[in-house]
């Protein structure tokens with residue numbers, strides 16, 4: 240899988256949802272800088288790309304951006320991370 244800057248990701252082992260802020264290519268590994276909040280504290284850490292996966296949160300209770308307010312949303316994981324509605328244009332990424 241090719242992860243990009245701005246994607247919402249998680250470690251395959253679990254943990255918080257993080258946002259990719261930079262890519263660094265070494266000879267053997269692609270390192271991705273990730274940022275996330277621990278409470279109000281912004282954390283930054285680099286991880287090898289193979290240890291990360293796109294986050295697909297189940298956030299059906301959250302309001303979607305750009306959504307039709309009358310839509311009974313059917314949310315699925317969005318390609319770039321986060322979720323989107325298959326019936327209207329609603330989406331959410333955190």
Ligand SMILES: [Zn+2]
Pocket residue numbers: 306307310311312313324325326327328329
């Ligand atoms: Zn919808």
